[in-house]
Amino acid sequence: VWYLCALAPCYVYSLKDWQAFSVVFQKAVERASPDENLKERVANLIDSITSSVFQYTTRGLFECDKLTYTAQVTFQILLMNKEINPTELDFLLRYPAQPGVTSPVDFLSNQSWGGIKALSSMEQFRNLDRDIEGSAKRWKKFVESECPEKEKFPQEWKNKSALQQLCMMRAIRPDRMTYAVRDFVDENLGSKYIVGRSLDFATSFEESGPATPMFFILSPGVDPLKDVEKHGKKLGYTFNNRNFHNVSLGQGQEVIAEQALDLAAAEGHWVILQNIHLVAKWLGTLEKKLEQHSEGSHSAFRVFISAEPAASPEGHIIPQGILENSIKITNEPPTGMHANLHKALDNFNQDTLEMCTRENEFKNILFALCYFHAVVAERRKFGPQGWNRSYPFNTGDLTISVNVLYNYLEASSKVPYDDLRYLFGEIMYGGHITDDWDRRLCKTYLEEFIKPEMLESEFLLAPGFPLPGNMDYNSYHRYIDDVLPAESPYLYGLHPNAEIGFLTQTSEKLFRTVLELQPRDTSLGEGAGVTREEKVKALLDDILEKLTDEFNIPELMAKVEERTPYIVVAFQECERMNLLTAEIRRSLQELDLGLKGELTMTSDMETLQNALFLDMVPESWTRRAYPSMAGLGGWFADLLNRIKELETWTGDFVLPSVVWLAGFFNPQSFLTAIMQSMARKNEWPLDKMTLQCDVTKRNREDFTSPPREGAYIHGLFMEGARWDVQTGLIADARLKELTPPMPIIFIKAIPIDKQDIRSIYPCPVYKTRQRGPTYIWTFNLKTKEKPSKWVLAGVALLLQI
Numbered sequence: 182v183w184y185l186c187a188l189a190p191c192y193v194y195s196l197k198d199w200q201a202f203s204v205v206f207q208k209a210v211e212r213a214s215p216d217e218n219l220k221e222r223v224a225n226l227i228d229s230i231t232s233s234v235f236q237y238t239t240r241g242l243f244e245c246d247k248l249t250y251t252a253q254v255t256f257q258i259l260l261m262n263k264e265i266n267p268t269e270l271d272f273l274l275r276y277p278a279q280p281g282v283t284s285p286v287d288f289l290s291n292q293s294w295g296g297i298k299a300l301s302s303m304e305q306f307r308n309l310d311r312d313i314e315g316s317a318k319r320w321k322k323f324v325e326s327e328c329p330e331k332e333k334f335p336q337e338w339k340n341k342s343a344l345q346q347l348c349m350m351r352a353i354r355p356d357r358m359t360y361a362v363r364d365f366v367d368e369n370l371g372s373k374y375i376v377g378r379s380l381d382f383a384t385s386f387e388e389s390g391p392a393t394p395m396f397f398i399l400s401p402g403v404d405p406l407k408d409v410e411k412h413g414k415k416l417g418y419t420f421n422n423r424n425f426h427n428v429s430l431g432q433g434q435e436v437i438a439e440q441a442l443d444l445a446a447a448e449g450h451w452v453i454l455q456n457i458h459l460v461a462k463w464l465g466t467l468e469k470k471l472e473q474h475s476e477g478s479h480s481a482f483r484v485f486i487s488a489e490p491a492a493s494p495e496g497h498i499i500p501q502g503i504l505e506n507s508i509k510i511t512n513e514p515p516t517g518m519h520a521n522l523h524k525a526l527d528n529f530n531q532d533t534l535e536m537c538t539r540e541n542e543f544k545n546i547l548f549a550l551c552y553f554h555a556v557v558a559e560r561r562k563f564g565p566q567g568w569n570r571s572y573p574f575n576t577g578d579l580t581i582s583v584n585v586l587y588n589y590l591e592a593s594s595k596v597p598y599d600d601l602r603y604l605f606g607e608i609m610y611g612g613h614i615t616d617d618w619d620r621r622l623c624k625t626y627l628e629e630f631i632k633p634e635m636l637e638s639e640f641l642l643a644p645g646f647p648l649p650g651n652m653d654y655n656s657y658h659r660y661i662d663d664v665l666p667a668e669s670p671y672l673y674g675l676h677p678n679a680e681i682g683f684l685t686q687t688s689e690k691l692f693r694t695v696l697e698l699q700p701r702d703t704s705l706g707e708g709a710g711v712t713r714e715e716k717v718k719a720l721l722d723d724i725l726e727k728l729t730d731e732f733n734i735p736e737l738m739a740k741v742e743e744r745t746p747y748i749v750v751a752f753q754e755c756e757r758m759n760l761l762t763a764e765i766r767r768s769l770q771e772l773d774l775g776l777k778g779e780l781t782m783t784s785d786m787e788t789l790q791n792a793l794f795l796d797m798v799p800e801s802w803t804r805r806a807y808p809s810m811a812g813l814g815g816w817f818a819d820l821l822n823r824i825k826e827l828e829t830w831t832g833d834f835v836l837p838s839v840v841w842l843a844g845f846f847n848p849q850s851f852l853t854a855i856m857q858s859m860a861r862k863n864e865w866p867l868d869k870m871t872l873q874c875d876v877t878k879r880n881r882e883d884f885t886s887p888p889r890e891g892a893y894i895h896g897l898f899m900e901g902a903r904w905d906v907q908t909g910l911i912a913d914a915r916l917k918e919l920t921p922p923m924p925i926i927f928i929k930a931i932p933i934d935k936q937d938i939r940s941i942y943p944c945p946v947y948k949t950r951q952r953g954p955t956y957i958w959t960f961n962l963k964t965k966e967k968p969s970k971w972v973l974a975g976v977a978l979l980l981q982i
Contacts, residue, residue: 204388208565209233231258232373240385241398241509243490244516248359251374255366256695262367265344272300273348274696275796280818285314288321289353296352305345316343324353325917330361343368351692353590356681358688367842375848382408383582391446392475394484396507399456405512406453409485413451417701424450430457435466442470442484449479458488461498468500474505516562516670521555522661528576529583531654539590541651542636546596548649548657549630551604552642554579556626557610560673565952566901566975567673568622572613582609604886615955618945625972626674643672674973676901676914685919686950696795716778717793721769724817728766729824731759737831746854746861747836750845754827757846761805762824796831808948808955819981838884839925842894843980848948848957852928854889859930862890871936874960875927878906884925891929898922900950901976904962911942911964911971920950920982926960936961942968946978 213229218224235254239247259265278295289297297313300306312335313320319335326332333339334346341349343365350361363375389395397405406427418425426441428434438454445452457464470483486507491497529547537543558574560567582605589597604613606620606627614620634640640648645666649657666672670679732755741748772789774780787799792799796812803809809816826844830837842848852872858869881895898920905912906924914921941961948955960978964971 188357205233205237206230231370234854235374237388241396241511243398243400243511244513248362249691249698251366252362252691253695253698255370255374259344259369259497265342266305268303269305269344269348272303273344273351274692274699275812276692277349277796277814278352280815286317286321288317288324289313289574293352293355297349300348300352304339306349309338309349312338328357328360329354330357332363333335351688359684359691360938362691375755382412385440385508385510386412389483390480391480392505392506394486394503396472396504396509397485397487398509399487399489400511400513404751405510406455406485406487409451409453418451424448424931425453426450427453427455429455430463431456435460435463439470441468442474445484446474446478446482449481451483451485453485453487455487457486458491458498464498464500464503468502471503471506484606516559518555518559518672519661519665519668521559522551523658525551525554525576525579526654526657526661528580529654532581534654537587537590539596542596543586543590544636544651545648546601546631547583549635549642550582550586552577553605553626553630556673556709557623563670563673563675563679564686564977565950566675566679566682566977569616569619569953572619573612574610578609578613585609587812596633598632602631605631616905618952618956622972622975629674629969629973643674646672674970676974677916678914679901679975681917682900682919682950686811713794714776717790718773720793720813721773723823724771725766725773727817727821728762729821729828731762732756732827732831734759741834746857747851748834750833750850750854751827751830753850754846755831757805758824758827761802761820764805766800768799808951809982810949810951836892838886839881839893839895840887841896843896843948848980852958855928856930859890865930865932869933870930871933872958872960873931874962875928875929876904876909876923877925877927877964878909881925888927888929889928893925893927895925896980897926897946898979898982899976900979900982901974908965909963909977911944911962911966920979923978940964942971942976943975944971944978946980948980948982950979952977 209230209232212233213222213225216225231254235251235783239250244249256265256270260267262272276296277299278292280295280297282291282295282298284291284294286294292950294310297310301308301310316335323329323332323335330350334341338346338349347358347361347365351358366375385395385902390498397408399405402703410425412423413419413904420427424445428438428441430438440453441450441452444450454467457467474482483495486503488499491499526548534540534544534547554574554576557572561571585604589601602624606624610623611620614623630642635648642648643666646664649660649664652660670677673679734752734755737752737755744752768785771780771798772793773784775782775786776790780786789799789801793813796814798806798809798811798813798816806820809819811819823844826837826841840851842851845851855872856870859865860870877893884893899911899914900920901914902911903914903918903921904910904923938961942964943959944962945952945956946958946960947953948957957980
């Protein structure tokens with residue numbers, strides 16, 4: 182439990198929690214089934230205490246962190262009981278896939294095959310790679326099944342332990358790992374640890390007291406304080422009885438809050454303090470007040486606090502003392518389109534539907550707005566492919582939009598579609614949006630959902646979901662239940678691969694976090710007899726041995742006669758690479774001396790050691806590097822490739838026949854150099870030029886020299902769709918091909934007025950799947966479909982996957 186603050190700063194538990202914790206412990210002992218057999222009685226006690234502490238902790242966790250905590254508890258219990266092999270757990274959490282391998286089978290990616298090869302080098306998985314190749318048909322059927330975690334592994338692999346099967350599943354179907362981990366917990370600890378049922382308020386209330394407030398961690402669109410009012414009513418605490426005080430902070434109400442606390446402590450009243458995160462300067466006073474009233478107050482005195490969680494650890498302002506002493510409870514809104522569409526409609530009633538004289542238009546646009554609201558709110562679950570940044574869209578945006586709709590319809594003879602879309606997309610919802618590509622997405626949704634055709638028959642909001650037309654309020658709710666298709670990315674305009682990508686990244690994050698939560702004084706590799714220091718030392722030596730010398734820039738400059746735009750880029754890249762490799766060498770040599778005992782270990786050295794152990798790129802390196810989402814192993818292999826590419830280019834300073842665009846620290850500078858070269862050659866003004874992007878039908882091997890003007894580039898991947906080489910157009914992605922590679926692209930500069938903008942999709946290019954801040958350029962790609970289809974599908978080009 183104590184490690185949970187690594188997940189979010191609001192998860193603070195300490196020995197001060199003992200008061201609340203001891204109540205949980207006592208009740209768990211009382212609940213444990215009696216047994217005359219001592220061994221059975223101890224087992225019952227352990228089971229009851231573990232289960233109760235688990236419930237006590239999970240009610241204060243957000244949904245996204247519950248499985249992480251559950252997995253951590255399960256692995257620690259099994260390790261303590263020596264029921265699992267630490268080396269196998271180490272593989273599962275780290276996934277040290279062998280880099281640079283090519284999959285010999287069409288149903289496994291190169292990354293998956295790298296995992297299989299790494300597993301096959303372990304004794305208990307020997308010949309796994311051979312068996313998959315030899316029985317490819319059986320394995321293909323297993324790998325491509327809808328829920329492989331429920332199926333039996335082929336051949337004798339089905340007899341492997343549950344953890345060994347998890348290791349194999351991590352390699353072949355990473356997108357199913359959250360489900361596989363749930364099944365693993367169920368099998369080892371029991372179903373009560375995975376059932377997502379929240380504790381009712383009355384049960385949690387029993388553990389509160391004058392010294393133990395209840396702290397509600399708020400989520401958008403949820404009001405947990407309704408539960409407090411409802412329970413208070415049962416016990417006789419109401420506003421009318423003058424023993425229930427509700428203070429909403431943030432508007433100079435601090436003095437009132439203090440008076441309410443003093444009165445309630447003396448008389449045994451209840452106090453609700455809402456939104457304490459809005460009064461940062463007063464929180465110290467509140468902490469002292471609560472401490473003062475924790476002793477000697479009326480036994481019926483209760484305090485209920487609510488606050489929003491901080492977006493980052495730096496923004497966390499709630500005093501530790503308040504969090505430590507409180508029972509922490511999270512309440513989250515329902516997920517999925519079905520629940521969100523009902524929730525959006527719940528903001529209105531039959532009276533709302535009847536208030537406008539232009540009933541048909543009003544009802545249709547109102548329902549379309551509800552669908553739009555549900556889509557933009559829920560789309561964020563798909564990560565950067567959903568939205569580049571996360572936005573706090575709320576019910577206020579929807580209700581104000583409906584008010585604007587009513588006013589405009591009442592005042593106009595025609596439906597002002599353009600005005601309405603502008604107000605909704607640029608002001609009501611657009612007011613939250615800070616990214617230009619997200620603004621385009623929001624605008625595109627509104628163009629698809631709110632237009633004159635919506636009043637005609639069979640207007641689809643999503644495949645299989647037509648706009649319902651003119652109905653009464655209850656019929657709209659019934660229509661959602663009866664007609665809305667099952668939850669899928671199609672409801673958002675996304676390809677099913679978006680869900681596979683989202684689930685894969687969720688799994689990656691789960692294992693990365695559980696690895697970081699491992700106790701620092703132990704090593705998962707203990708089973709293999711390798712200490713933490715030995716593991717770090719071996720990695721440190723390996724990196725220092727493979728790291729090449731820095732580029733000798735004065736020597737390179739002497740080889741150059743004319744500093745062309747391309748050569749300037751080459752020098753800039755060499756300089757940045759030197760800064761990075763110098764820091765890597767300096768920090769590792771310093772740590773090496775620390776590990777030998779020749780230098781005192783500093784906090785920076787310990788941070789570096791920890792990063793190396795956890796397969797993370799150290800912070801002092803990332804500051805001097807380029808954006809990357811890879812672990813240390815993959816990152817370093819990629820770094821060596823970048824150095825090799827630079828060495829080749831600076832060998833003779835002839836532009837490579839095909840340029841690896843992802844290999845640059847600053848790819849924009851290379852693309853700009855293409856324009857500068859053409860501008861100089863043709864004496865064109867740089868600000869009147871743009872890049873033209875022609876996707877060829879050829880691969881890297883087909884090119885032996887660079888083009889006369891411009892450059893051939895390789896190493897790009899498409900997410901959200903694929904490039905059809907035969908037709909030379911964007912096409913729907915194939916299932917499970919999340920980021921298919923692009924063929925070679927020919928980039929050249931042309932005058933802006935010569936560019937063809939018909940039948941093209943302006944496709945953003947990003948450095949990594951994180952998108953957002955890693956944006957570098959826009960490539961115009963040919964399409965026969967409407968560009969809006971690719972906007973909604975979140976189609977982008979990526980330099981790294």
